[in-house]
Amino acid sequence: MDPRTRTLLEAPIVPTILRLALPNVAVMVVQAAIGLIETWFIAKLGTDALAGMALVFPLLMVIQMISAGAMGGGILSSVARALGSNRRADANTLVWHAVAIAVVLGLATAAAAFMGGPKLYAVMGGRDGSLAAALTYSNLVFAGAIPLWLYNSLAAVIRGTGNMAVPATVSVLGAIVLIPVSPMLIFGLGPLPRLGIAGGATAVVAFYVVGTIVFAVYLWSGRGVLKPAPRPPRLAWAPTREILRVGAVSSLVSVTTNVSIATATGLTGAFGPAAVAGYGTGARLEYLLVPLMFGLGTPLAALTGTAIGAGQRARAMKVAWTGALLASVITETIGLAATLAPGAWMSLFGADATMNAVGAHYLHVVGPFYGFFGLGLALYFASQGAGRLGWPLIAALLRVAIATGGGYVAVHAAGLTGLYLALGIALAAFGLVTAIAIASGAWFARSPLPAPARVPQAP
Numbered sequence: 001m002d003p004r005t006r007t008l009l010e011a012p013i014v015p016t017i018l019r020l021a022l023p024n025v026a027v028m029v030v031q032a033a034i035g036l037i038e039t040w041f042i043a044k045l046g047t048d049a050l051a052g053m054a055l056v057f058p059l060l061m062v063i064q065m066i067s068a069g070a071m072g073g074g075i076l077s078s079v080a081r082a083l084g085s086n087r088r089a090d091a092n093t094l095v096w097h098a099v100a101i102a103v104v105l106g107l108a109t110a111a112a113a114f115m116g117g118p119k120l121y122a123v124m125g126g127r128d129g130s131l132a133a134a135l136t137y138s139n140l141v142f143a144g145a146i147p148l149w150l151y152n153s154l155a156a157v158i159r160g161t162g163n164m165a166v167p168a169t170v171s172v173l174g175a176i177v178l179i180p181v182s183p184m185l186i187f188g189l190g191p192l193p194r195l196g197i198a199g200g201a202t203a204v205v206a207f208y209v210v211g212t213i214v215f216a217v218y219l220w221s222g223r224g225v226l227k228p229a230p231r232p233p234r235l236a237w238a239p240t241r242e243i244l245r246v247g248a249v250s251s252l253v254s255v256t257t258n259v260s261i262a263t264a265t266g267l268t269g270a271f272g273p274a275a276v277a278g279y280g281t282g283a284r285l286e287y288l289l290v291p292l293m294f295g296l297g298t299p300l301a302a303l304t305g306t307a308i309g310a311g312q313r314a315r316a317m318k319v320a321w322t323g324a325l326l327a328s329v330i331t332e333t334i335g336l337a338a339t340l341a342p343g344a345w346m347s348l349f350g351a352d353a354t355m356n357a358v359g360a361h362y363l364h365v366v367g368p369f370y371g372f373f374g375l376g377l378a379l380y381f382a383s384q385g386a387g388r389l390g391w392p393l394i395a396a397l398l399r400v401a402i403a404t405g406g407g408y409v410a411v412h413a414a415g416l417t418g419l420y421l422a423l424g425i426a427l428a429a430f431g432l433v434t435a436i437a438i439a440s441g442a443w444f445a446r447s448p449l450p451a452p453a454r455v456p457q458a459p
Contacts, residue, residue: 002225004162005083008306013315013322020299023168024159028291030175034182036348038200039284041183043349045133049197050349051273052133054280055121058265060141061287062258063109067149069294070254071101072156073384074247076298077305078239079160080385083225084309090239095157095219095228097239101247102153106146113142124262125269125276137201144205151208154215159298161225162306170214178207249389253380256396257290260403260426267411267419268358275416278358281349285338285363286370289331293374296327297381304385313444320382320438327378328431332371339367362420369424372431379434383443391437395430402426 185199342360410418
């Protein structure tokens with residue numbers, strides 16, 4: 001067994017989680033900073049540009065979450081369980097299947113965004129200048145959907161081996177380049193034209209293209225645990241199913257977060273573009289919790305999946321609850337800080353009074369519920385590793401029902417206060433239902449967990 005895999009099975013849990021999480025969290029902080037900096041630059045273009053970006057942001061986030069945390073989780077889980085079972089050849093073949101899935105889903109993403117984007121953004125409250133800005137940003141950023149999917153899929157393969165450093169290094173170095181390039185393209189510099197909001201989208205696509213090339217070179221050079229065949233093997237259903245079994249359900253969980261926020265954005269749209277911009281900017285803090293928890297959750301999935309593959313159930317459970325405690329403390333701290341000082345966040349993005357008031361009100365009401373969101377997300381990632389996502393999905397669907405149905409009733413009965421309270425209760429339901437189910441033995445309720453499917457070897 002590879003020494004890196006053995007470490008995942010035998011090293012002390014807390015130090016190992018922290019050691020693996022730190023580079024991931026650093027990456028998430030850097031990527032969050034990129035998003036914030038880009039938002040700050042876009043805000044300089046005016047309220048319509050900021051509102052347009054807020055309209056696209058839920059859709060872009062759902063694709064990023066699905067490709068990195070959901071389908072990427074299926075890839076990571078499959079690779080980790082194969083390595084935990086000491087089947088490295090199977091893990092190598094899974095790499096090519098992950099690439100095939102990424103290309104197909106990238107094409108589907110681009111087609112859906114081009115055809116459905118205009119109507120979706122209009123339903124969410126886009127109009128006139130804000131709708132035009134949304135379409136400009138959306139069409140460009142989703143033209144790069146295939147590189148986005150490949151970047152996150154290949155990063156998931158590498159993380160599945162327990163290597164968090166390589167994806168972290170690529171992301172941080174890419175951010176160092178992206179931060180100055182983005183405003184250069186937005187505002188123009190020297191021979192570079194002033195592209196406006198289109199410049200931000202162009203910089204994002206370039207980041208994913210270059211990152212994908214770096215990951216491919218690393219994997220196919222054999223510098224890590226895996227060394228895929230130079231040419232793809234004959235693709236088969238068994239390894240594809242092994243990835244999709246976790247990835248497809250995880251994707252539904254990821255969609256629920258964005259459906260909740262997109263619905264709330266639409267309900268807020270009745271109060272005007274400035275209100276949409278305010279809610280979108282305030283809710284961006286909630287979105288930032290997702291990549292932060294991804295930084296912590298990816299090691300949980302790798303550790304849990306490897307332990308499950310090796311038959312170490314007790315270790316898998318201990319990993320899950322340790323990570324859940326860490327996640328709930330971190331996210332609740334952030335939530336309480338936002339509740340006590342919402343203006344510190346909102347003032348970063350503009351001085352429009354309505355925008356700031358709406359965003360601050362959202363943070364004041366929903367912030368105290370962030371700890372439940374962190375709890376649910378940590379256990380969701382651990383469930384990915386275990387290959388058991390039934391209850392996290394049920395909890396996520398319950399969240400959508402409360403946020404959309406309850407939010408619709410609440411916004412008509414009590415305005416934005418009622419809507420935001422419904423969103424907070426939905427977060428609590430997601431975390432508590434997932435925790436109760438796992439504590440009740442949901443992972444092991446159906447006899448022994450199946451080993452990852454055998455996959456055909458490369459010729």
